Structures are given as structure tokens and as C-alpha cells.
Amino acid sequence: DGGITQSPKYLFRKEGQNVTLSCEQNLNHDAMYWYRQDPGQGLRLIYYSQIVNDFQKGDIAEGYSVSREKKESFPLTVTSAQKNPTAFYLCASWTGHGYTFGSGTRLTVV
């Protein structure tokens, strides 16, 4: 079945460490997105990529980095510069009509 796979489901990070969240899709979609959700907040756009080897900052890109070396993969790195990284992270791809979402990664800084 086609879809988006995010891994891991839960991730714990020590303060000061970088960590990478995986997002893989087998839908042949060009555009992919990373969103962050905090309690009581809507989904906020971190980064997006419309095509391989190209990506754009979203509304809250500071402290994050991405790469898009392959169409299928759009990993998100949460760097030590991100002041408040504990959150739920969702990856999505654009179907042409809407989004298909992954099941998310919950990142906790310990």
C-alpha cells in the first residue's frame, strides 16, 4: 500500500544533541512538508520541498534543517539551536488535492 512512513514513533533526545526524524513516501509525490504540533496549537509549517534538491523555509524553520536528495525521502534534523524541540512532528506529501500524512514522531528532550 502507498503511504508515508515516519520513524521513529517516539524519540528522546538529550539537550544539546541533534536528532533526525525520518519521513519516507512511496506515493511518487513531488511536494513534501514538515509540520510541528504543540498542545493547544495548530499545525505549524517548518519546512517544505516542492521538488528534489530544493526546499523552502516555513513559518518556524529556525533550529531545523532538511534535505531532499531523493523524491521518496525528506528527513528533518532538529538541531541544538532549536530552543524548545519537545513536540509532535508530522510529515505530509501533496496529492494534488490535499495532503497525505504520516503517523507522526513525538520528540521529547530529556
Next chain:
Amino acid sequence: ILNVEQSPQSLHVQEGDSTNFTCSFPSSNFYALHWYRWETAKSPEALFVMTLNGDEKKKGRISATLNTKEGYSYLYIKGSQPEDSATYLCAFLDSGGGADGLTFGKGTHLIIQP
């Protein structure tokens, strides 16, 4: 940053009752309004994509209406069932097109009480 508001933030409804909630969005540069259902521990699932003023869409017991001139959409659930318990998200797409990303509201958290 675009402002998309959803109300109420949470809602408790008795099983069998009907309910509705609201999404308000900018009335300028409108392209589309999306509704998603997000059940706990699952991925958000697309419900409707609405593009035309006056649109009304239906999927089983769930329907949605759209008013682009005044910038709001209603989601209705008729005869609520426990499986309707979820967070319902609306998302606005401006005339820049889809590839730049949707702007989401905070969601309405619906709990159906047996």
C-alpha cells in the same frame, strides 16, 4: 501569517445528537478550504476539499458548507457515533497554490459520550 480560527476548541456531544462547528479564514486570496479528521494515534485523514462559494459536500453523516465571501465553513455531524470522536482540522489554501503548504486551524476536539 494567515489566521485560521476554529470554534469551539472542544465539544462533548451525546451519542445520537447532531453537532456542528466552525472554521473561519481570510476571505481574500481564497483557493481552497480543507477539512481533516484526526483520530488519536492515527494520521489525519482528508474529509473534504472545498473550493467554490456555496459548496456543500457530504460523506455519510458528515457534511460541510463553505462561504468564501464571509470567510467561514461549517462542519456538521448528524447522529453522532462514538467513532466520530476525533480532532477535526480545517486548513486554508490561498491563491498561491497548494505546494506552499496549508495553514491549519487549532482544531475542534470532539468527544462523543455514549
